[in-house]
Amino acid sequence: MSPSLKTAPRRIVPVTPSLERVDTTFMQSLLGYNARRVWLQVIELFATRMAAYGLTSVDFSVLSLVLYNPGITSRQICSALRVLPPNMVSKISAMEKTGLLVRKPHPGDGRAIGLHVTQAGEKLMLAAEETATDLEVEASSNLSVAERKTLIRLLQKVYL
Amino acid sequence: MSPSLKTAPRRIVPVTPSLERVDTTFMQSLLGYNARRVWLQVIELFATRMAAYGLTSVDFSVLSLVLYNPGITSRQICSALRVLPPNMVSKISAMEKTGLLVRKPHPGDGRAIGLHVTQAGEKLMLAAEETATDLEVEASSNLSVAERKTLIRLLQKVYL
DNA sequence: TATTGTTATACTCTATAACTATA
DNA sequence: TATAGTTATAGAGTATAACAATA
Numbered sequence: 001m002s003p004s005l006k007t008a009p010r011r012i013v014p015v016t017p018s019l020e021r022v023d024t025t026f027m028q029s030l031l032g033y034n035a036r037r038v039w040l041q042v043i044e045l046f047a048t049r050m051a052a053y054g055l056t057s058v059d060f061s062v063l064s065l066v067l068y069n070p071g072i073t074s075r076q077i078c079s080a081l082r083v084l085p086p087n088m089v090s091k092i093s094a095m096e097k098t099g100l101l102v103r104k105p106h107p108g109d110g111r112a113i114g115l116h117v118t119q120a121g122e123k124l125m126l127a128a129e130e131t132a133t134d135l136e137v138e139a140s141s142n143l144s145v146a147e148r149k150t151l152i153r154l155l156q157k158v159y160l
Numbered sequence: 161m162s163p164s165l166k167t168a169p170r171r172i173v174p175v176t177p178s179l180e181r182v183d184t185t186f187m188q189s190l191l192g193y194n195a196r197r198v199w200l201q202v203i204e205l206f207a208t209r210m211a212a213y214g215l216t217s218v219d220f221s222v223l224s225l226v227l228y229n230p231g232i233t234s235r236q237i238c239s240a241l242r243v244l245p246p247n248m249v250s251k252i253s254a255m256e257k258t259g260l261l262v263r264k265p266h267p268g269d270g271r272a273i274g275l276h277v278t279q280a281g282e283k284l285m286l287a288a289e290e291t292a293t294d295l296e297v298e299a300s301s302n303l304s305v306a307e308r309k310t311l312i313r314l315l316q317k318v319y320l
Numbered sequence: 321t322a323t324t325g326t327t328a329t330a331c332t333c334t335a336t337a338a339c340t341a342t343a
Numbered sequence: 344t345a346t347a348g349t350t351a352t353a354g355a356g357t358a359t360a361a362c363a364a365t366a
Binding site for chain 1: 193200232293303311317320
Binding site: 058084086087109110112 | 356357358359364365
């Protein structure tokens, strides 16, 4: 007699806890869950590639805002990025210290300070933006160009 | 003579720093940025509504996973939710303490512990899931039913 | 009185190392 | 030797209160 007839039936695919398939059907029906998964996938590659420029994803967003909105205030950046003012101070200070941007007195408001990218900051950002565009396409390579366009259009329709 | 002829030309719309429009054109071209904006919008309403059940968004995800995967291990939940094992311990302990789930010895592995929802946990989750589905539609009310379906399909295509 | 930038501080989330029990 | 669950702890991100200077 073969041993298999004496023992419990053997599974073809061994079911060890770490290998079992997990059912996520319900969560996959939620927009928030899916949006977060996509964000996590993109931001992971983003963080890796931007490290070459010494930028975090928040640094990148701040610099992009300053680049296209010269004279923008810290407060405006905080609103656009949903960051609290006290948490923005050190980030801006750090980027001023590394020579990426400068603070100039605001022309119309003595309380405010206008932010401007330096020549070095602009050069870095133009390269970083190209890297960002490339990496985004790479991170969503399962999508056709048309699908990616549709996806972004629908995402914006949700919050705009 | 009116004072307006002596002073600098007055703006029709006063441009105070906090009211100026900020140009976010470039960032809006990025999938990661748009996915995060949508996630933030959904999660805000999610957190508000789930507070009625005493659940955070992570609590909800954990319970949903246990509900549809009885006997699931802490490790599997960590993988599915991208949470590190040490950070899951207190969450599960808390939900066991509030009687939403229980830990039972894993049948095939003496090291592992199987998680199961209690009757109270199941009742809570079925109500919470209905609330979640409703709130998600509400948070994305700019979308038609067909658009929402397309959006989720495309998001899943990115990471699946 | 309200707002900008700021400091200090607390709380939460996320990450790493190391231990035990079991495989 | 490797893995599951756990503890302790460090670090990053996010939160509120309060202050000086300016509107």
